[in-house]
Amino acid sequence: MFAYLRNHAKSKMVFDSRSPTFSVRTNELPRPDWSDFYKDVKEQVPHHVPEPRGQDVELTAFVDSDDAGDTVTRRSRTGIFLFIQNSPIVWFSKKQTSIETSSFGSEFSAMKTAVEMVEGLRYKLRMMGVPIDGPCNFKADNMSMVRNSSVPDPESSQLKKKSNSIAYHYVRERAAAGVVIINYEPTGSNIADMLTKTQPGAVRLSLAKIILY
Amino acid sequence: MNPKSILDYLDQRFLLKPESRGQPKTYLGADIAHFAHPYEPDVYYWSMGSHTYVKEAVRNVETHLEGLGLALKKKVSTVLPHEYKPELDVSKECNEEEVSQYHQTIGVLQWAVELGRVDICTEVSMMAAHYAMPRKGQTGRRLAHVCLSKEPCQVQDGV
Numbered sequence: 001m002f003a004y005l006r007n008h009a010k011s012k013m014v015f016d017s018r019s020p021t022f023s024v025r026t027n028e029l030p031r032p033d034w035s036d037f038y039k040d041v042k043e044q045v046p047h048h049v050p051e052p053r054g055q056d057v058e059l060t061a062f063v064d065s066d067d068a069g070d071t072v073t074r075r076s077r078t079g080i081f082l083f084i085q086n087s088p089i090v091w092f093s094k095k096q097t098s099i100e101t102s103s104f105g106s107e108f109s110a111m112k113t114a115v116e117m118v119e120g121l122r123y124k125l126r127m128m129g130v131p132i133d134g135p136c137n138f139k140a141d142n143m144s145m146v147r148n149s150s151v152p153d154p155e156s157s158q159l160k161k162k163s164n165s166i167a168y169h170y171v172r173e174r175a176a177a178g179v180v181i182i183n184y185e186p187t188g189s190n191i192a193d194m195l196t197k198t199q200p201g202a203v204r205l206s207l208a209k210i211i212l213y
Numbered sequence: 214m215n216p217k218s219i220l221d222y223l224d225q226r227f228l229l230k231p232e233s234r235g236q237p238k239t240y241l242g243a244d245i246a247h248f249a250h251p252y253e254p255d256v257y258y259w260s261m262g263s264h265t266y267v268k269e270a271v272r273n274v275e276t277h278l279e280g281l282g283l284a285l286k287k288k289v290s291t292v293l294p295h296e297y298k299p300e301l302d303v304s305k306e307c308n309e310e311e312v313s314q315y316h317q318t319i320g321v322l323q324w325a326v327e328l329g330r331v332d333i334c335t336e337v338s339m340m341a342a343h344y345a346m347p348r349k350g351q352t353g354r355r356l357a358h359v360c361l362s363k364e365p366c367q368v369q370d371g372v
Binding site (some may be wrong): 002003004005006007008009012013014015016017036044054066070071072073077079081088091093094194195197198199200201202204205207208211212213 | 240242248250259260261262263266267268270271274283286287288289290291292293295300301304322325326328329330331332333334335337338339340342370
């Protein structure tokens, strides 16, 4: 690791306050009607938050999981990047506590962790009087998971495994409440990919270049 | 609000070092500086870097290895040696002194990640999972990417 650090010195992170320049912006995404599933569900905002002042900020999250990446325990790894505007704020890489039998399960587990983090961040920003512009834009590379959590579909709301089912309904309810909005990001540009697995040097550097200067 | 006026006011009552007033340069080991974006050279943003911290950490490791007759490899493209899986390592367990050294090294690497080295975040987390009982194979050669100082050190990523 130290030999790598010596040879790859690019390490500057820039706190860019411009609007996000990622592939799809929050206001470009369709807002599905969730009222058949979660009638009148809304994000809970504490009554004592200060009056927001200044420029609205947009939140973006990149989420990924490495399905059963640990060869001994077969636990998956969660990778999360959180941005406020164009500034990286949180980077997180940790093994999951449960063992999932499918990539769908491990992706949902990662998404649940990310949504919990975003809820905390939104609360913190509100308490500091920072206005938040719409839901957090979630980007994930598992099409099945993205579809299940962004499209109201009565056929897909039955899950047999309890932990999957909890993560699934938790994420969907937050999507319905306007806390998050989930869309697809290809693996090649999903920067959370580098927080889930070891990669060839060229792949790692191309992803790191998006954030480090 | 201009922080200079507050510092000037404090300076009237308490003696401040002249070099302590001005733009911040370091914060908790991170290099803090203005950054001109390549696409917008007129606009400045704040940036945080770990260059000084990492350089010093590498220097410390190199000094330590030198005493053991080892050196860091010259050409390395991946964070950990290719195909190395720390969870499959069954080498001998470290003794107390080696465990302590491992803890220190992991601490340094974790702080480098905090300061913005997101490119090593996964590997540091993978190695830190063996914090309680590191093995000899997980230290030295893998953690630092080292070879004997007499070797040419040109092999890419081999252990």
